[in-house]
Amino acid sequence: MxxxxxxxxxxxxxxxxxxxxxxxxxxxxxxxxMSPEQRTARQKEMLFKDITLDAAQTTKIDAVFAESMKKQQELMQSGGMEAMRSPEGREKMQKLNADRNDAIKAVLTADQKKKFDENVAAMPQGRPRGGL
Known part of the structure; x- marks a missing residue:
């Protein structure tokens, strides 16, 4: 029993x-x-919190995000998710994000850059681990 x-x-x-x-x-x-589009929208929401962009900035930043997403997808496809979890894969992804952020900051004003840097610092670093 x-x-x-x-x-x-x-x-x-x-x-x-x-x-x-x-x-x-x-x-x-x-x-x-999330889909790539949803991830991009979520990243933009966090990165541009309290930042107002004009139309020209928005167009340029959208192009930066599109190019960055393309490079990230290529990186993931070339090595798979297991490779992305390796120290080398994480380093490559961090480099892509740093390059993206540098390209974004090239479009922003000095005040916007300051707020952008604050928003980047406030973003979660890495995914929480857990599970069953």
């Missing part, structure tokens, strides 16, 4: 935990489930 109850309890735990993990409940922070 005890073994039957244990088996039922274990099955119930798995039935609840597996769908939660599959839907991103494993502690990945949700960014992994």
């Amino acid at each position: 005890k073994n039957t109850l244990r088996l039922i309890a274990a099955a119930a735990v798995l039935a609840i935990a597996a769908p939660a993990y599959a839907q991103g409940g494993g502690g990945g922070g949700g960014m992994g489930q």
Whole structure:
């Protein structure tokens, strides 16, 4: 009888935990489930918080993000996600982000650059680890 109850309890735990993990409940922070467009929009939202861009700046920054996203996708496709988790892969991705940020700052005014740097510093660094 005890073994039957244990088996039922274990099955119930798995039935609840597996769908939660599959839907991103494993502690990945949700960014992994976003499309590239959604990730870009979220990054822009965080990077340009309290910064008002004019139309010309917006056009230039959109082009910077498009090019950066293209390079990131190429990097991920060339090495796969496992390679991106390696120290070398993370270093390459950080370089791409630094290059993107430098290109963005070239478009901003001095006051906007100051706020942009504050926003970059406030962004989460890396994805939280977790899971089952």
